Structure formats: structure tokens, C-alpha cells
Amino acid sequence: xxxxxxxxxxxxxxxxxxxxxxxxxxxxxxxxxxxxxxxxxxxxxxxxxxxxxxxxxxxxxxxxxxxxxxxxxxxxxxxxxxxxxxxxxxxxxxxxxxxxxxxxxxxxxxxxxxxxxxxxxxxxxxxxxxxxxxxxxxxxxxxxxxxxxxxxxxxxxxxxxxxxxxxxxxxxxxxxxxxxxxxxxxxxxxxxxxxxxxxxxxxxxxxxxxxxxxxxxxxxxxxxxxxxxxxxxxxxxxxxxxxxxxxxxxxxxxxxxxxxxxxxxxxxxxxxxxxxxxxxxxxxxxxxxxxxxxxxxxxxxxxxxxxxxxxxxxxxxxxxxxxxxxxxxxxxxxxxxxxxxxxxxxxxxxxxxxxxxxxxxxxxxx
Ligand SMILES: *Cc1c(COP(=O)(O)O)cnc(C)c1O
Numbered sequence: 001x002x003x004x005x006x007x008x009x010x011x012x013x014x015x016x017x018x019x020x021x022x023x024x025x026x027x028x029x030x031x032x033x034x035x036x037x038x039x040x041x042x043x044x045x046x047x048x049x050x051x052x053x054x055x056x057x058x059x060x061x062x063x064x065x066x067x068x069x070x071x072x073x074x075x076x077x078x079x080x081x082x083x084x085x086x087x088x089x090x091x092x093x094x095x096x097x098x099x100x101x102x103x104x105x106x107x108x109x110x111x112x113x114x115x116x117x118x119x120x121x122x123x124x125x126x127x128x129x130x131x132x133x134x135x136x137x138x139x140x141x142x143x144x145x146x147x148x149x150x151x152x153x154x155x156x157x158x159x160x161x162x163x164x165x166x167x168x169x170x171x172x173x174x175x176x177x178x179x180x181x182x183x184x185x186x187x188x189x190x191x192x193x194x195x196x197x198x199x200x201x202x203x204x205x206x207x208x209x210x211x212x213x214x215x216x217x218x219x220x221x222x223x224x225x226x227x228x229x230x231x232x233x234x235x236x237x238x239x240x241x242x243x244x245x246x247x248x249x250x251x252x253x254x255x256x257x258x259x260x261x262x263x264x265x266x267x268x269x270x271x272x273x274x275x276x277x278x279x280x281x282x283x284x285x286x287x288x289x290x291x292x293x294x295x296x297x298x299x300x301x302x303x304x305x306x307x308x309x310x311x312x313x314x315x316x317x318x319x320x321x322x323x324x325x326x327x328x329x330x331x332x333x334x335x336x337x338x339x340x341x342x343x344x345x346x347x348x349x350x351x352x353x354x355x356x357x358x359x360x361x362x363x364x365x366x
Contacts, residue, residue, distance in 0.1 A: 002345050002354050004308040005188055009349045014244055021240045022194075028236075036239040043246060044183075045201060047166075048175030052208035054200045055234025056215050059162040059184025062198040063095030063132075065232065066158050066180045069210040070130065071099060072227060080129045082158075085115045086334040088134040090317050092160045095182075096132070104128070105318060105326070107333045112276045113137070113289075113341075117145035130156040135164030135174050137275070137312070137343075138190065138256075138286035143169050143177045150178075158182065161201075163286040165191040166253045169279075175201040185234075185242055190256070190286050191249050193238040252348035256285040259346050259355050263288055266359045271366075272298065287312055288346040290362070295342050298365050302344075305361035310343045 011018065025036055037055045045053035056062050070076060078100045084092050086105035096103040104123050109116040115133045131150055133141040150157045157178030161167075165183060167174045175181040185197030200211045213220050218229030234242075257280060264274045273291040277283050289312060292298045299309050316338045318326035344358055 001306045002308060002350075002357055004310050004343070004345050005347055006349060007187055007192075010192075010347060011194070013349050014248075018241060018244055021244050022237055025237045025240045031236050032233055034236050036236040036243070037234050040234070040239040040243045040246070041199070043243060044199060047173065047246060047249070048181070048201045049173045050176040050181075050201045051203045052201065052205060054208055054211045054215065055239060056198045056200060056211075057232040057234065058196045058198040059160075059182055059186065060091045060095055060098075060198070061215070061230070061232040062182035062184070062200045063092065063158065063160060064098045065211045065214050065230075066182060066200055066202075066207070067095060067099035067101055067130070068214050069207055070156055071101070072210060072214075073206065074129075076101065076129050077127075079127065081125060081127045082130045082132055083120060083123050083128065084132045085134050085136070086318060086331045087113060087313075087316060087337050088136060088160065089162070089313060090320065090322070091162070091184075092132055092134050093317050093323070101129070102127075105329070105331065105334075107331055108136075108337065109142075110333050110336075112139065112278065113337055114139060114141045115146065117142060117149055120149050124153065128153070128155060130158055132158050132160055133178070134160040134162075135167055137289050138164050138167060138284040139275075139277070140164065140167045140169045140174055140177070140279070140282040147178070156180075162186075162189060164284055165189065166249050167284045168281040176203065179204060180207055185238065190253060190284055191242065191245055194241050195238055197234045197238045197242065198232075199234065253284040255348040256346055257283065259350060260285045260288055262355055263344070263346075263359060267362050269363045269365055272362055285346055287343045289341050289343045291337075291340040292342060293340060295340050298362075299342055301365045302342075302358075302361050305357075305364070307358050307361045308345065311341060312343050313338060313341075 041053040159181040162184035180202040185193040214229040215232040218227035
């Protein structure tokens with residue numbers, strides 16, 4: 001059986017260094033707010049072509065903290081609006097709600113499933129404050145169009161980079177393409193910890209300082225609380241793990257691209273549409289997502305051939321009970337994408353034989 005993602009094999013590929021680093025931090029007796037996090041923050045900010053990185057507990061917190069900080073800095077009111085893709089993982093949208101702001105759903109581009117800036121004029125109101133592009137599946141959004149619109153209307157841009165560590169846009173990394181960026185280090189991401197983790201990346205020094213404060217109970221000085229913050233930290237063990245894995249991220253992303261290239265070239269089944277790639281360096285293939293009108297049959301066929309697949313995502317956010325207030329909304333592009341997508345196995349540790357097996361399985365679907 002070819003697993004959708006063999007995390008055990010990924011972890012093993014970093015041994016023995018990974019366990020040695022974990023053991024070193026365990027022995028040190030220092031587990032939070034220490035040197036390992038500071039070291040990783042600096043390395044990751046540099047990796048992202050940016051200047052500041054704040055390690056936090058997870059990707060959802062990273063997004064939420066950026067929005068909380070902007071509310072504090074700019075006095076945004078409760079219910080002010082943030083434009084977000086309608087077809088993203090629900091965490092992007094939850095972060096907006098959690099910060100006391102209102103998510104405004106944006107239909108994606110039909111071809112690449114990414115944020116479509118031509119929709120913005122229709123969605124803008126007097127209360128729009130920010131845009132949240134999501135580099136979905138690992139592919140960079142059309143940041144030129146998004147930034148131009150944001151600049152013209154005085155909006156902030158927060159990148160959701162949870163699926164796109166290391167992707168490039170005209171030679172610059174994601175994380176440095178907007179005013180701030182959020183990353184997740186959930187184990188299955190391209191840069192994954194051995195548990196939860198996340199980071200805020202920005203070149204805005206004041207924003208970084210306020211995020212750090214809000215993530216530390218609203219405190220910059222022990223027992224002095226300036227705002228109603230939360231507790232959201234990246235821990236020392238995870239930071240040490242991430243430092244080891246960061247060193248191989250570019251090579252891992254190259255291997256993902258190499259597999260994707262083979263998939264795209266060799267999957268010739270007319271019933272299955274492989275992804276549209278506008279720039280190879282702009283895609284790190286966190287997911288290799290194909291489209292098929294008979295998606296459920298394709299998934300069953302692949303399972304019978306021993307290929308495990310997943311659906312990202314089966315239910316669109318506006319059809320979730322959590323957002324019952326949107327149940328009347330009709331978003332045809334988003335809904336069609338959710339009906340048709342299927343994610344195939346892709347990871348830096350897949351063998352060429354496994355890649356060939358997936359290709360043959362897809363091509364044999366009738
Ligand atoms: C994984 C993910 C998140 C959330 O990250 P967590 O660390 O799981 O909180 C946010 N946005 C997108 C697009 C994601 O894929």
C-alpha cells in the first residue's frame with residue numbers, strides 16, 4: 001500500500017540527528033522561551049527573506065495573533081472585514097472570527113483554485129481592512145494583483161503560508177510578499193514539527209513586538225499585562241526539530257517538484273485533470289491535487305490499486321455547521337472544486353517505484 005503521507009518514513013530520514021537534538025534539549029532542562037526558539041526564529045526569518053519571526057503554538061494562532069495585533073495597532077472595530085478565499089482550510093477563516101473580525105468569502109480562480117483578485121471590487125465595503133491570500137496546495141497566489149489592489153485601497157495583506165513553506169514569487173519567498181505571514185508546522189506540512197508549532201513572519205518590527213506580547217499573555221515585562229493576550233508558544237524541543245528540518249527544506253521541495261513533474265507529464269488519463277502550474281519555483285506541492293468529475297469513483301479505484309488518497313477538502317466552509325449563517329450562500333466555483341478534488345500521495349521520501357505505481361493507477365481509471 002502507498003500511504004498518502006508516510007510521516008514515520010519522513011522522520012526516520014532525519015535520523016540519527018533528529019533524536020540527538022531532541023535528547024540534547026531534553027537534557028538541557030530548558031523547555032520554553034529559550035535559545036532554541038531564538039535560533040530557529042532568526043534562521044526562519046532569514047530563510048523567508050524577511051527580518052522578524054515569532055514562534056507560536058500553531059498556524060491558527062499565528063493568523064489570529066497578526067489580526068489581533070493589527071486591531072490593536074490601527075483601532076479596527078469588531079466586525080471589520082477581511083477578504084479570504086472561500087475554498088481554504090477552515091483555519092484561515094476561523095482566525096478572522098476569533099480575532100473579532102468578519103470573514104468575507106472570495107470565490108477562487110477556476111483553473112488554479114487560488115484567490116482571484118478580480119473578485120475584490122465586488123467584495124469591498126467601507127469596513128474592509130485586510131486581504132488574506134492562502135497559498136493553497138503549496139502554490140503562490142497572484143501576489144502582484146493582490147498587492148496592487150491592497151495598496152490602492154489601504155488594506156493590509158496577511159499571507160496564509162501554512163501549505164507553502166519555501167515557495168517563491170519572482171525570487172522572493174512566501175512570508176515576505178505581504179505585510180505579515182503565518183506558518184504552521186503541523187507534522188504533515190512541508191516543514192513539520194513532531195507536534196504542533198507555528199510562526200508569524202514580518203518585516204514590520206512593531207507588529208512583531210505586539211504579536212510577541214499578545215502571545216505572552218499581553219505582557220512584555222513579567223506580571224505586567226498591557227492587553228488581553230493569549231498563551232501561544234513554540235517550545236524548545238520543536239524549535240530544535242525544526243532547525244534540523246529547515247536545513248533540508250529546499251532539497252525536500254525540489255524532490256516534491258520532481259515528483260509533480262513526473263505526475264503531470266505521465267498522467268495522461270483524460271478523465272483526470274492534473275494541476276495547472278504557472279511557475280515551477282512558485283509551487284512547493286504540499287499537496288498534489290487532481291480534479292475529476294467522478295472523484296469518488298476515482299478514489300475507490302485508487303484504493304483498490306493500493307494508493308491512499310485524501311480529499312482537501314470535502315465540505316466547503318460555508319456549508320459547515322460552524323458557519324450556519326452562510327448556509328444560504330451559493331459559491332459555485334468553490335462548491336465544484338470541493339466536489340472534484342482528490343489529493344494523491346506526494347512527499348520527499350517517496351521512491352520512484354511508488355511514483356510510477358501512482359501514475360499507473362491513475363492512468364488505469366476508466
Ligand atoms: C494547516 C493549515 C492551517 C492551520 O495550521 P495549524 O497549525 O493546524 O493550526 C491554516 N491554514 C491552512 C491553509 C492550513 O493548511
